[in-house]
Every structure is written in structure tokens, then in C-alpha cells.
Amino acid sequence: DMNSYKKSLSLFKRAAKVIPCGIYGHFSPAHLIISTAYPFYTARAKGAHFWDVDGNEFIDYMCAYGPMVLGYCHEKVEAAARAEYARGSCVTGASPLMVELAEYMTELVSGMKWAFFAKNGGDATNYAAMIARAATGRKKIVLINGGYHGVQPWMQSPAHAGVMKEDHSNYIRIGWNDFDAFKRVVSEHPGEIAGFMATPYHHPVFHDSELPADGYWKQVESLCRKEGIVLIIDDVRCGFRVDMAGSHNYFGFQPDLVCFCKAIANGHPISALMGTDAMKKTVAEVFQTGSYWFSSAPMAAALACLKELKRINAPGKMRATGEKLTSGLADAASSHGYHMAVSGMPSMPYVRITDDESQTLHQEWCAECTLMGAYFAAHHNWFISCAHTDKDIKKTLDIADKAFKIIKKRAGR
Numbered sequence: 062d063m064n065s066y067k068k069s070l071s072l073f074k075r076a077a078k079v080i081p082c083g084i085y086g087h088f089s090p091a092h093l094i095i096s097t098a099y100p101f102y103t104a105r106a107k108g109a110h111f112w113d114v115d116g117n118e119f120i121d122y123m124c125a126y127g128p129m130v131l132g133y134c135h136e137k138v139e140a141a142a143r144a145e146y147a148r149g150s151c152v153t154g155a156s157p158l159m160v161e162l163a164e165y166m167t168e169l170v171s172g173m174k175w176a177f178f179a180k181n182g183g184d185a186t187n188y189a190a191m192i193a194r195a196a197t198g199r200k201k202i203v204l205i206n207g208g209y210h211g212v213q214p215w216m217q218s219p220a221h222a223g224v225m226k227e228d229h230s231n232y233i234r235i236g237w238n239d240f241d242a243f244k245r246v247v248s249e250h251p252g253e254i255a256g257f258m259a260t261p262y263h264h265p266v267f268h269d270s271e272l273p274a275d276g277y278w279k280q281v282e283s284l285c286r287k288e289g290i291v292l293i294i295d296d297v298r299c300g301f302r303v304d305m306a307g308s309h310n311y312f313g314f315q316p317d318l319v320c321f322c323k324a325i326a327n328g329h330p331i332s333a334l335m336g337t338d339a340m341k342k343t344v345a346e347v348f349q350t351g352s353y354w355f356s357s358a359p360m361a362a363a364l365a366c367l368k369e370l371k372r373i374n375a376p377g378k379m380r381a382t383g384e385k386l387t388s389g390l391a392d393a394a395s396s397h398g399y400h401m402a403v404s405g406m407p408s409m410p411y412v413r414i415t416d417d418e419s420q421t422l423h424q425e426w427c428a429e430c431t432l433m434g435a436y437f438a439a440h441h442n443w444f445i446s447c448a449h450t451d452k453d454i455k456k457t458l459d460i461a462d463k464a465f466k467i468i469k470k471r472a473g474r
């Protein structure tokens with residue numbers, strides 16, 4: 062039976078009166094292209110599943126857009142957070158857990174000798190840009206076209222409301238995998254480039270993901286070293302879904318600063334900036350803090366989450382699950398005469414039906430899958446978790462097959 066979203070819609074109507082645009086940001090229905098196919102409000106979640114306020118159940122392939130990695134309400138992580146909340150989490154004075162977490166993460170992540178904790182991914186990326194400037198005494202940061210780092214004015218499109226052209230005056234955007242463009246920018250701005258910030262691989266919205274070309278990161282790294290440019294990796298989305306030692310370890314290079322968030326604590330609010338010894342003195346001089354940044358319960362959750370991810374070799378497990386899902390979907394597509402392009406890492410696949418340039422077919426197929434209980438966004442990479450089981454994948458492939466039949470019939474093929 063197809064889902065109905067009566068309660069979601071009525072809550073959304075109430076929300077529109079008291080919350081600007083009802084639901085903002087990445088959860089906004091405005092981003093769900095066929096929004097009538099998606100629930101807006103969630104009642105509860107467990108493992109790889111969630112239930113909406115109308116009682117519909119979904120196998121979740123968005124994982125809260127990344128934070129869920131071990132499964133919702135994971136007992137080890139929740140027990141660690143609960144115990145810390147019972148002891149007092151947001152208190153005057155830092156927690157010893159903060160030291161323990163920094164020690165654990167510096168052991169875990171390749172080449173990173175210190176950790177600094179905040180709340181959101183954008184806290185870490187914004188701080189990284191400040192540190193690059195403080196360390197070099199230079200102004201400009203090089204970024205990648207289509208790269209997302211958060212919601213500070215400099216991270217948003219200059220076309221967005223509230224963003225001024227001046228907010229972008231010290232940022233230069235170049236194409237992904239285009240080392241020559243980086244070289245050109247460096248020679249056109251001698252002694253002005255403070256930092257180069259990019260994700261470990263390119264995962265923009267509405268487009269296929271692109272892995273680094275052979276040698277790309279080594280070339281970027283050596284030019285940064287030669288020119289004294291701070292190399293910043295935004296591992297907010299990929300971190301711990303690709304490699305427990307950081308995605309730079311997987312792709313074989315050494316950044317100066319690395320930003321983590323999403324998968325760090327299975328949904329508990331914490332992000333981290335990590336860096337090399339050479340950066341440590343500068344970091345100590347750049348002021349940054351927040352009301353909740355010392356809360357210890359999310360730190361306890363992060364320790365429990367990272368230890369569990371490591372224990373079960375989470376990146377390997379999610380990779381295998383993602384490969385099973387995407388190869389099954391590609392087979393289902395071809396059995397119905399369609400082609401499905403799969404890109405990015407299998408733990409964060411970007412999937413797209415290529416038979417229709419406008420992407421309408423792909424959007425309709427994602428909508429039909431969601432209406433039958435496999436939650437797929439059409440414009441964004443999906444996320445695999447350690448909680449997705451073979452049974453979930455099998456059920457998802459059945460749903461996918463039915464959805465192909467529906468869109469095929471509708472298109473009169």
C-alpha cells in the first residue's frame with residue numbers, strides 16, 4: 062500500500078505559521094523534488110529504519126544526512142551518552158572526557174596530533190579558514206566549484222539572500238580534479254593564498270560524485286608544501302565512512318587540517334577539527350568557542366561510536382553493503398531497459414537513472430521507492446550505515462523493481 066502523509070502535512074501547516082518556511086535548511090520540503098512522496102515529520106527510529114508521524118515505516122538511505130552511522134538508538138552509544146547526562150553534561154569547567162577523546166582521535170586519525178571540538182561541521186570548516194589565515198598572514202582561500210562547507214556567508218552562493226559580494230572577495234573557486242587551475246591561481250596571486258579547502262572526493266548535489274584523479278592529491282599536497290599553503294580537508298561528510306584513519310589516509314596524502322562531524326558520534330552533536338603539530342601553536346592563538354562546545358555527553362557518545370566503528374571495521378562493512386545495494390539497483394534498472402549510473406564511494410553512493418536528461422524519471426523513481434518504504438532523495442548522495450542488513454537490501458531491491466515497473470508503465474515504454 063502507498064503511504065499517506067496526512068499528519069505530516071497538518072503539522073507542516075501548523076509549522077508554517079510559527080517557523081519561517083515550516084522546515085528550513087536541508088530538511089526543507091523545497092529540496093525534495095517530488096515532495097508529496099516524502100514524510101516531513103518523524104515519530105521514532107531504530108537501526109536503519111524510521112517511522113513517520115503517520116505510522117509509515119522507511120528503510121532510511123539518508124541516515125539523517127550522514128550522522129547516523131551505527132543505526133538509530135544504538136545501545137552502546139546511547140548508554141555512554143545517558144550516563145554522562147546523568148553526571149552533568151554542560152557544566153562550568155571542561156570534562157576529562159574531552160582529553161580522552163582527543164587522545165583517542167589523535168591515535169586514530171593519520172598524521173593528526175591534536176583535536177579541537179565544536180558542534181557543527183561548519184564550525185570546524187570556518188575555524189580552519191581562520192587558522193589558515195592566521196598561520197600564513199595571507200587572505201585568500203581556494204575552494205572547489207560545487208563544494209559544500211556549511212552556511213557561513215562565505216560558504217554560501219553569492220546569489221543567496223543575505224550574502225554580500227564582499228563576503229566572497231577572498232575566496233577563489235576552481236574545478237574539481239583540475240590541478241592546472243590550482244597552479245594558475247597560485248601563480249596569479251603570489252604570496253596571497255592562505256589555504257586550499259576541499260572534500261576528500263567531490264560529492265556535489267544534483268551531479269554524479271567524482272573520485273580524485275590519479276596523482277591529484279599528491280600534486281595538490283606538494284604545491285601546498287612548496288608555497289606554504291595550508292591544506293584543509295573537509296571530511297565532514299565522508300569521515301569514518303571511507304577510512305577510520307581519515308579519508309586522506311584512504312586516498313594517500315597528508316593534509317594540515319581535517320574537519321570531522323556527521324559520523325563521529327552517531328547523531329550526538331559534536332564536530333572536530335584536527336591538525337598537524339606545525340599548526341598547533343597558531344590554533345592556540347585563534348579564538349573560537351560556543352555555549353555547548355564543552356558538553357561532555359556528546360564526547361562520551363563520540364568515544365563509544367568511534368570505538369565501535371573501529372571494532373566492526375565500519376568502513377569495510379558499509380562499503381560491502383553499498384556495493385550490494387548499488388549493483389542490485391543497476392541490475393534492476395537494466396532488467397527494465399534503464400541505465401543507472403553509480404558514483405562516489407559505495408558507503409555514500411550517488412545514484413542516477415541516466416535515460417532522461419531532465420532527471421524527471423530519476424526523481425519519479427526515487428519518489429515511488431519512498432512511497433513504498435525505501436527512502437531515497439533524488440538530488441543528494443545517499444548514506445549507508447552499519448545497521449542496514451541483507452534483509453533491508455533485499456526488500457529495497459524488491460521495492461526498486463516495483464518502482465521501475467511503475468515509471469516504465471507511466472512513460473508508456
Ligand code: PMP
Nearest residue numbers: 181182183209210211295297298
Ligand atoms: N562540509 C560538508 C562536506 C558537509 O556535507 C556539511 C553538511 N552537509 C558541512 C560541511 C556543514 O556541516 P554542518 O551542517 O554540520 O555545519
